[in-house]
Amino acid sequence: MDQIQAMRLFARVVEAGTFTRAADSLQLPKGTVTKHVQALEARLRVKLLNRTTRRVTVTADGAAYYDRVVRLLADFDDMEASLSQARAAPRGRLRVDVGTSMARLLIIPRLAEFQARYPDIQIDLGVSDRTVDLIGDNVDCVIRGGELSEQSLVARRIGNLEFVTVAAPGYLAQYGTPQHPLDLENGHLNVIYFSPVSMRRYPLEFHRGGEVLEIGSPAQLAVNEANAYVAAIVAGRGVGQITTFQAQSHLDSGELVQLLPDWTQPLLPVYVVYPPNRHLSAKVRAFVDWAAELFVQNPHLQRSAA
Structure with a gap:
C-alpha cells in the first residue's frame, strides 16, 4: 500500500x-x-x-x-x-471560483498575464455568485466578498469595495431625482439584490453620521446575479446600489448618475480564500499573490473607511 x-x-x-x-x-x-x-x-x-x-x-x-x-x-x-523548484515554475491544474462581476471586469481581462507568467498552470475558472463549498467541491481557492463564516479556511484580505447609489438618466427624467433616501419609498422604483443561495432580499442601505436607513420597497425587481443587477439599473428599471468598481465606466459614459452622495454604505471586504491543507501549494500561492497584485493596482478595490 x-x-x-x-x-x-x-x-x-x-x-x-x-x-x-x-x-x-x-x-x-x-x-x-x-x-x-x-x-x-x-x-x-x-x-x-x-x-x-x-x-x-x-x-x-x-x-x-x-x-x-x-x-x-x-x-x-x-x-x-x-x-523540484516548483516555486519558481509552479505547475498543475488549479480550480478557482470568483463572482460574476469580478470575473468579467478584473480576472478574465488580465488572465493572459497570469498564464504568460505561469504557463504550466491550467486554470478551471468557476464563475458564479453562489458561495461554493471549497472542501466538498474540491476548489483550490476563491475570491469572495463579505465577512467569512467558515473559520476553518485560510483567508487573505486583498481589498475593500465601496458602494454608490445610482440610476439611469432616463429613469430620473421619468421619476425625478431623489433628494433623501426616504424619497425612494414614494414614487420611485428600487432594484434590490437577493441571495442565490438563501434567497434573502437585501434592501438599499444608507448611512450618514449615526443615522442608518434601509429602503426595501417599492421594489418591482430583485436580481440575484451581479452583472444582471447592473444591467437592470442601466436599463432604467430603478434606483440601485453597486460598487464603484462596477459603476465607474457607466458613470464616465453617462449611462448612470450617482445619487445621494452624502449618504454612504458600509465597505465590503474582499478575501482570497483557500483550504488550510493547501496553504503551501505553489500554484495556489502563485494565484493568490497575483490576485492581490490586481487589487492593489485598482484604486476602486482599495477603498478605506474615512
Missing part, C-alpha cells in the same frame, strides 16, 4: 463527507478510495471513520489522525516543491 496516497485519500474523504464525493473529486473509482482507507485502518488497527448509507463521520481517533495527516501532507508537499 502507498501510505502517502492512502493518507491523501483518507483526508479527502473526511473533507468531502462521503466516499462517493471524494472519489468524484479525485476522478478515481469509489472502490479504489474505499480499499485504500480500509487498508489504512487495518495498518493502524483503529477505526478512523463511521460509515452510514448517506454520510461518513470521523471517529475520535480519526479526527486526531486527520489533524496530523493534514500537517504531514503539507510538509511533504512543501519539501517536494522546494526540491
